[in-house]
Amino acid sequence: MASMNIVVCIKQVPDTTEVRIDPQTNTLIREGVPSIVNPFDKHALEAALALRDRLGGTVTAITMGPPMAKLALWEAIAMGADKVVLLSDRAFAGADTLATGYTLAMGIRKLGPCDLIICGKQAIDGDTAQVGPGIAEHLNIPQITCVRSIGSVDNGVLAAERQLESGFERVTVQLPALLTVERTLNMPRYASMQGTMRAIEEDIPVWSAEDIGANPVKLGLAGSPTQVRRVFAPERRQGGQVFTGAPEDTVPAAVEKLRELKVI
Amino acid sequence: MAVRIVSDNCIGCGICVDNCPFGAVMLEGGMAVLGETCTGCGACHSFCPNEAIEIEKEIVTQSDSGQYHGVWVYVEIKNGKPLDVALELLSEGRKLANQLQTDLSGVVLGHGVEGVTAEVFAYGADRSYIADAPELAVYRTEPYTDVMVDLINEYKPEIVLFGATNNGRDFSARIAVRVQTGLTADCTGLAIDPDSGLLLQTRPAFGGNIMATIYTEHHRPQMATVRPKVMKKAEPDYMCKGELVRHQVQCSEERIRTKVAEVVESALKIINLEEADVIVAGGRGLGKREGLKLLEELAETLGGAVAVSRPLVDEGWVPHHQQVGQTGKTVGPKLYIACGISGAIQHVAGIQGSDVIVAINKDPDAPIFEMATVGIVGDLYEVLPVLTSRLKDLAEKAV
Numbered sequence: 278m279a280s281m282n283i284v285v286c287i288k289q290v291p292d293t294t295e296v297r298i299d300p301q302t303n304t305l306i307r308e309g310v311p312s313i314v315n316p317f318d319k320h321a322l323e324a325a326l327a328l329r330d331r332l333g334g335t336v337t338a339i340t341m342g343p344p345m346a347k348l349a350l351w352e353a354i355a356m357g358a359d360k361v362v363l364l365s366d367r368a369f370a371g372a373d374t375l376a377t378g379y380t381l382a383m384g385i386r387k388l389g390p391c392d393l394i395i396c397g398k399q400a401i402d403g404d405t406a407q408v409g410p411g412i413a414e415h416l417n418i419p420q421i422t423c424v425r426s427i428g429s430v431d432n433g434v435l436a437a438e439r440q441l442e443s444g445f446e447r448v449t450v451q452l453p454a455l456l457t458v459e460r461t462l463n464m465p466r467y468a469s470m471q472g473t474m475r476a477i478e479e480d481i482p483v484w485s486a487e488d489i490g491a492n493p494v495k496l497g498l499a500g501s502p503t504q505v506r507r508v509f510a511p512e513r514r515q516g517g518q519v520f521t522g523a524p525e526d527t528v529p530a531a532v533e534k535l536r537e538l539k540v541i
Numbered sequence: 542m543a544v545r546i547v548s549d550n551c552i553g554c555g556i557c558v559d560n561c562p563f564g565a566v567m568l569e570g571g572m573a574v575l576g577e578t579c580t581g582c583g584a585c586h587s588f589c590p591n592e593a594i595e596i597e598k599e600i601v602t603q604s605d606s607g608q609y610h611g612v613w614v615y616v617e618i619k620n621g622k623p624l625d626v627a628l629e630l631l632s633e634g635r636k637l638a639n640q641l642q643t644d645l646s647g648v649v650l651g652h653g654v655e656g657v658t659a660e661v662f663a664y665g666a667d668r669s670y671i672a673d674a675p676e677l678a679v680y681r682t683e684p685y686t687d688v689m690v691d692l693i694n695e696y697k698p699e700i701v702l703f704g705a706t707n708n709g710r711d712f713s714a715r716i717a718v719r720v721q722t723g724l725t726a727d728c729t730g731l732a733i734d735p736d737s738g739l740l741l742q743t744r745p746a747f748g749g750n751i752m753a754t755i756y757t758e759h760h761r762p763q764m765a766t767v768r769p770k771v772m773k774k775a776e777p778d779y780m781c782k783g784e785l786v787r788h789q790v791q792c793s794e795e796r797i798r799t800k801v802a803e804v805v806e807s808a809l810k811i812i813n814l815e816e817a818d819v820i821v822a823g824g825r826g827l828g829k830r831e832g833l834k835l836l837e838e839l840a841e842t843l844g845g846a847v848a849v850s851r852p853l854v855d856e857g858w859v860p861h862h863q864q865v866g867q868t869g870k871t872v873g874p875k876l877y878i879a880c881g882i883s884g885a886i887q888h889v890a891g892i893q894g895s896d897v898i899v900a901i902n903k904d905p906d907a908p909i910f911e912m913a914t915v916g917i918v919g920d921l922y923e924v925l926p927v928l929t930s931r932l933k934d935l936a937e938k939a940v
Binding site for chain 2: 291293367370371373374375378379399401402403404405406407408409410411413414415418419420421422423436439440441442443444445446447448449450451454459460461498499501502503504505506507508509510511513514515516517518519520521522523524525527528529531532534535538540541
């Protein structure tokens with residue numbers, strides 16, 4: 278294949294190591310939680326950039342989110358994306374995975390023909406791993422999820438290795454196709470100086486629901502079959518006995534306890 | 542879909558006015574009213590602090606929920622046998638079906654797989670749907686999605702459960718789009734709401750920092766994935782029999798756009814962590830790669846497997862399939878020994894189901910001690926050799 282037009286879907290997520298719940302009000306404490314590019318998506322972007330560097334073509338990064346999500350796109354440009362677009366509209370708010378997949382698919386459709394769409398396997402805030410396959414289904418293209426290695430691209434057929442629970446499989450797929458990638462796939466590059474300069478100057482295009490020709494009934498809260506009934510802090514396990522002292526004392530005591538519990 | 546102002550609740554604060562993307566909300570006489578430009582997008586609903594804005598969703602006629610009956614479990618097959626997660630889900634599905642006073646069915650896709658139905662019935666299914674075709678011999682997204690969607694459209698189950706395996710996650714998300722319904726990922730709790738009969742699906746979000754209970758009101762089936770080891774397997778009863786429904790599969794190889802050239806079982810001796818009874822896990826506190834040796838020795842003594850928390854995978858010391866936690870695996874061993882693991886919520890989320898947790902950490906304030914059944918405060922490089930030799934002694938004595 279001469280050159281490839283690749284779309285990478287990225288998501289801006291709260292750094293989940295920083296999110297807590299207020300035990301009194303049962304609401305999320307979002308204050309002071311930094312936003313980052315979903316770590317899996319950086320591997321998706323790296324995969325796209327590496328393919329472009331190898332075969333030629335363009336890499337377009339797309340995201341759906343509030344205006345603040347432009348930050349994630351600037352980061353994508355700094356890493357080397359050629360083009361970016363933000364899908365942002367109040368009508369997108371409250372979307373579950375079905376509505377999100379639809380919205381991104383409509384945005385990608387408007388970008389024009391592409392050969393490959395790459396997503397991170399999952400986002401660390403929701404961990405659903407559903408949006409990638411959802412986009413592929415909306416666009417009626419095949420997919421390979423959990424990609425751990427990308428091989429040849431030949432005659433419109435891409436070869437990849439797909440991670441399984443106890444091994445992997447070698448798969449080929451006809452393009453256009455969608456991949457979701459594992460973090461073991463590659464090491465994302467750092468932002469380049471040149472890319473950062475470009476990012477500073479870039480005026481990021483923002484597309485609304487109308488711009489992408491979306492059906493309002495399928496967007497946001499309205500287009501989401503799932504609803505959240507309740508949010509609460511997880512139940513914690515109760516701690517047991519803690520032994521402190523020299524290993525010669527603590528270890529036998531702990532082992533005795535484990536024998537009582539009949540696990541050894 | 543329509544938006545409605547609940548006049549009793551509206552306090553006229555105007556937040557909806559400011560947040561309407563279409564300028565369709567106005568205040569009249571201290572109360573919100575909707576203008577003609579309202580598209581029913583529901584943005585105002587999400588901003589209203591007082592539950593004064595209701596959304597009436599258009600009920601999709603295709604999903605007229607009254608036509609949908611029964612609980613289904615997708616029974617994933619590997620090497621001719623159902624995965625444990627499928628048996629766990631059949632056990633859980635049996636309880637849900639009893640509560641709803643409906644049937645439980647196990648759905649099997651593959652080639653030459655009819656033999657597994659004995660197992661499906663033994664774990665409580667009243668019925669087994671079998672789709673058997675050469676095209677289904679190896680899992681592939683397209684034919685598996687096509688067949689499952691066909692089955693759903695034909696037999697209309699009200700609930701469908703999938704194991705959250707790589708394959709289960711791969712096609713359940715596509716099925717949800719094609720039948721236009723909700724899918725809740727990685728549920729840790731399933732229950733039937735006694736009032737509405739809806740499936741309440743509880744799952745962790747934000748890296749396990751919060752739990753959310755989710756439901757699908759107007760679309761059918763209600764679908765969820767559940768990770769391995771989250772639900773408990775019931776005792777099988779091999780005397781149980783059920784109804785076998787063979788589903789005629791229509792798919793042609795030419796139309797399938799992916800080919801699986803080869804399935805490679807890892808050459809390394811991988812103990813599937815999800816099936817391990819004993820797991821010895823290391824975290825950031827290991828400090829150096831050599832520490833893995835100590836874990837391996839202890840694991841070997843106990844006949845267990847070695848796992849790690851995310852920092853060690855990020856360091857590249859250990860492959861991802863050995864990672865336990867929110868972005869790794871959920872495990873449920875009898876004994877989990879956490880060495881040099883502080884107990885970050887992301888890791889803890891993956892080990893909640895362990896019977897006994899032992900924590901070894903030199904920081905007495907490490908959060909892991911708050912959840913460990915047994916804690917040892919000490920440097921793991923001093924504690925582990927003593928522990929391993931003590932256990933070896935005991936093992937020898939027992940012989």
